[in-house]
Amino acid sequence: MRFRAVFGFLGFLLVLFVALPILRMFWGAEGDQLLEAAAQAEVRSAIFLTLRASLWATLLALFLGIPLAYLLARLDFKGKQLIEGLIDLPVVIPHTAAGIALLLVWGRHSLFSRATSWTMAGTEAGITLAMLFVSLPFLVNGAKEGFRLVDVRLENTARTLGATPFQAFWTVSLPLAKKSILSGAIMMWARGISEFGAVVILAYHPLTAPVLIFERFQNFGLRSATPVAVLLLLLSLLVIVFLRAVVERR
């Protein structure tokens, strides 16, 4: 019992460390300030833009990341560790550095911009790209673990029963890895919402919620930034809790 009590106490300290600032923020937010912030078009637009861009990034990662995750889980090939390292890289580099790297490839003076006369800088597409870049490890790694847990002999069995490799993937591996993929997608989406560093460099405008919070804090102080932060947090929390419940039930 003493063992559990000690572990419980140590765990409680960590939970408290996370919960305290959040609770303090809720405590500091007054109801009428929240309502006032929610009524502002700029706040609503920033929050919905954030949720939307992160959703686009997640959908794009699902489309491109699932095939990659499947191959990484199933095949051994030269350069695999390099690819896995590259996928993990956005987690370890400062996101402002990631923003600069993205700006060099997708910004106004990049090769891409000169070749197509388009630029991602200052656009919703740019925000989506920044969110995709920094948060895709969550989805790819989640999906990879999911596929790794599916016994390859299940796919082999499907193939001997007449399925093509793609049919075996679609009817066996994908449904069995679904939970891990969806968990990874939720994590990615949530991480995308919170992204500030890369977004602020590639696309300061249109304002996402984290950038708006930063701007208000810089220009008007804590009282102006807190209601927006609380609103974003509440909405994100609601959606994540709901999605997690849906995934767990499946």
Add this chain to the structure above:
Amino acid sequence: MIRLVNVSKNFRDFQLVNISLEIKSGEYFIILGPSGAGKTLILELLAGLLQPDEGRIEGLSTRKVALIYQDYMLFPHLNVQENIGYGLRFRKLSLDERLAKLKAIARELQIEHLLHRQVTTLSGGEKQRVAIARALILQPEVLLLDEPTAALDYGARRQVQQLFARLHRKYRRTFIHVTHDFEEALALGERIALLFKGRIIQQGEPQDVFRRPANREVADFLGYKNVFSGRIENHRLELNGLAIFTPVARAARAHLAIRSNEIIISRRRIQSSARNSFRGRIKEIYPHLNTVEVVVDVGVELAVDITPQSYQEMGLAEGDQVFVTFKTTSVRVFEY
């Protein structure tokens, strides 16, 4: 006729080397070998899931092959009916035809009552039947069975072995069954091949293979408990002052194997035509399910398997003096 001609395959850290086999149409063929011998790899090559690095496989269309893995590999996200009907999705059949096939195979395997169950709730024997139904519903010409009874308890294993024998008699398809259990191989196989460390060591009819193990490793694997090495001169092999009569006149170096169930144990020396009879003391006694193993020290240790009934009637105990007797023809000589 399925022919594997000089097939070699490197897979991860494992090698199949120069495998040549001929399996007749409609035959019950057993590939017997210890774990890690490469048995599953041969099945995956036959199923077309892997391609040989060298050599070729003839007489086999992968569309007509079904593979059943050791752990059944039922799809856990589908129920029993969906599992059995899985392969029919890829065939042009009407819904009525699919249902008719499904009902027929479920009746054949006596699993009609399981059709709406989730596969995770089934027992090992039930899972095995569902896996067989899922394969047979496609009417394959060749059924590949990967250690199909290894995960079952004793009772269920017997039932599944009987089921395979019955299905083989009824459908007369080619069954290629891999196992590490030589009693199963003896019970089911029309011909067997012994696979050790990625190589076929021996093939033939089961009794032949069991009577004449090709080398010491095979003899150990086939359950020969008494394997000795030495030099044979004038039909005799000298071991610790003991002379064992052998059917071979002379060999520079040889291994001898004596099956433990071909040795007679007695309280008194018996008068018989058997050339080998030795006095010794019982060193250890190990009761098994259907036999009792008595280890007798006659200068070397000889394991003798007797029935529990004989053991009780003779009242044997450790330390007792006894005689052991066996014929010269019970001595297998190999690798000389």
